[in-house]
Amino acid sequence: MSTAPLPRFTPRRALGRTGFIATPVGIGDIADRAVPRATLVATLRRALDAGLNVIDTAPAYEEGLSEEVVGEALRGGREGVFLIDKVDELDAPVAPQVEASLRRLGLDAVDLFAFHGVSELSAWEALAAPGGGLAQLAACVRAGQARFRGISSHHPEVLLAAVRSGLCDVVMFPLGPFVDPRYVGDVLPLARSRGVGVVSFKTFGAGKLLGDTEGYGRPLETRPPGAAPLPHLSVEECVRYTLTLDPDVMLMGMSHPGEQDAALHAAQAWRPLASEELARVRERARAAIQGKGKVWWDPPEASRAG
Numbered sequence: 001m002s003t004a005p006l007p008r009f010t011p012r013r014a015l016g017r018t019g020f021i022a023t024p025v026g027i028g029d030i031a032d033r034a035v036p037r038a039t040l041v042a043t044l045r046r047a048l049d050a051g052l053n054v055i056d057t058a059p060a061y062e063e064g065l066s067e068e069v070v071g072e073a074l075r076g077g078r079e080g081v082f083l084i085d086k087v088d089e090l091d092a093p094v095a096p097q098v099e100a101s102l103r104r105l106g107l108d109a110v111d112l113f114a115f116h117g118v119s120e121l122s123a124w125e126a127l128a129a130p131g132g133g134l135a136q137l138a139a140c141v142r143a144g145q146a147r148f149r150g151i152s153s154h155h156p157e158v159l160l161a162a163v164r165s166g167l168c169d170v171v172m173f174p175l176g177p178f179v180d181p182r183y184v185g186d187v188l189p190l191a192r193s194r195g196v197g198v199v200s201f202k203t204f205g206a207g208k209l210l211g212d213t214e215g216y217g218r219p220l221e222t223r224p225p226g227a228a229p230l231p232h233l234s235v236e237e238c239v240r241y242t243l244t245l246d247p248d249v250m251l252m253g254m255s256h257p258g259e260q261d262a263a264l265h266a267a268q269a270w271r272p273l274a275s276e277e278l279a280r281v282r283e284r285a286r287a288a289i290q291g292k293g294k295v296w297w298d299p300p301e302a303s304r305a306g
Contacts, residue, residue, distance in 0.1 A: 004261060007268030009051035015248045016197025018148055018169055020082045020111070024243065025267045026054030028201060028251035031066035043260055044073040048081065050264060054249045056172075056199070057105075058086035058116055059097070064104050071105035078107075084170075084199070086116035086152065087133065090123050094136035098145050112170055113137055114150040119299075124151070124158045134167050150197070154297045156182035163187070163196050174297040175200035175250070177209060177233060177241045177285035184245055200247035202297050209233045209285055214293035222291070231288040233281065239266040241281045244273045 011021035027047050030040055044055070055074075057066045067085065074081065085101050087094055098113060115133060118124050127133040137149050150170035153159050162168045171191055173183055179202060191198050206215035212230050214220055242250050250267075254260040273281065289295060 006046065006050040006261070006264050009264075009268070011051075011053060013248065014197075015054070015082065015199070016170055016191070017195040018082075018111070018197055022082060022249050023051060023053050024248075024250060025052055025264065026056060026199065026249040026251045027052055028056050028253040029058070029061045029066055030069055030254060031057075031062035033062055033065060037065075037069065037072075040069045041073045043254060044069065047254060047260060047264070048073070052264075053080055054082045054084070054199070054251075056084045056201075056251050058088060059101055059104070060086070060088045060116065067101055067104035071107060075106065082112070083107075083110040084112045084114060084172075085110045086114050087137065088116045090115055090118065090127060090133060094133050095140060098137075098140045102145060109145050109147070111146065112148040112150055113140065113146045114152050114170065114172055116152055117154065118151040118158055118162070119154040121155075121158055121161065124153075124161055127151070128161075128165055128167055152201075155299050156180055156187050157299075159183075159187045160190060163191050163194050166194075168196060170197035170199060172199040172201065172251075174202035175242050175245050175247055176203045176205060177238055177281050178205050178289050178295070180298040188245065188247070197249075198247045199249045199251060200242060200245075201251045203238050203242045203250060203252055204235070205238075205285070205289060205295075206297075208292045208295075209238055209288045210235065212292070215296075220292060230291060231284065233284055233288050235262045236266045236269075237281050237284075239263065240270045240273055241278060243267065243270045244278060 009023045012024050015022045030044050057070045087097050140146055148169035150168045151162050152172035159171050159173050162171055204210050207213045210232055212220050252263045
């Protein structure tokens with residue numbers, strides 16, 4: 001575990017209409033079964049000690065391990081922390097899923113439950129229908145198991161419908177050097193205008209922008225031994241790009257202390273990029289993503305950033 005001091009982060013602005021004053025950087029998925037559980041817990045607590053006050057988890061992250069780690073790290077009190085959890089099964093009853101997540105966390109409630117990966121319009125319409133998932137989740141809110149509702153999505157049209165509906169307090173979607181431009185040009189300004197909180201992910205393109213991986217550390221199976229490295233971006237470039245877009249909260253996964261150090265020092269030192277600098281990073285990201293497998297965070301028909 002790194003012992004070097006981390007920069008200190010302070011709350012910046014309200015997360016949409018929730019009223020919670022969030023830090024610009026949040027703690028994303030911290031589940032990794034290759035890392036000792038004690039290290040995961042200590043890494044999360046270290047980020048909290050640095051002032052970060054938004055945590056995101058989900059049952060699907062390593063089959064509940066992420067929720068268990070978050071719950072352990074928050075044991076003894078979570079005052080001042082905004083905790084996001086997910087409802088993974090979109091077409092199943094909501095209440096049992098909420099209750100199972102709260103048991104794994106060891107908590108009575110979270111701040112936000114978001115439906116996870118709502119990336120087809122038909123799925124959104126089913127959730128938003130009378131008696132659908134959002135109505136069921138509203139009952140969980142009334143029961144005190146959460147304070148707010150939202151979705152995460154990999155489809156700009158779904159997100160636009162969700163923001164316009166008035167049913168979501170927060171939306172979560174990709175923002176970074178390689179994303180569908182509609183996330184930036186359409187969804188982000190509409191959410192701001194409607195008071196809907198924005199939490200972003202995919203700053204590093206699931207790691208594809210930083211290394212030779214199909215995503216999340218999985219090696220490229222098509223690369224011959226000894227092949228020259230493919231183009232990469234730096235952690236600093238990705239962080240500066242996303243923070244320049246200005247989501248309410250930029251989530252970053254930080255399972256390893258080394259990842260945590262690089263990401264948080266880059267976030268603390270960031271300065272906004274000018275429009276021409278943004279364009280250059282997008283161009284380099286386009287090259288860095290090639291040959292690294294499916295880009296699942298954009299709709300199949302999407303045009304690419306730039």
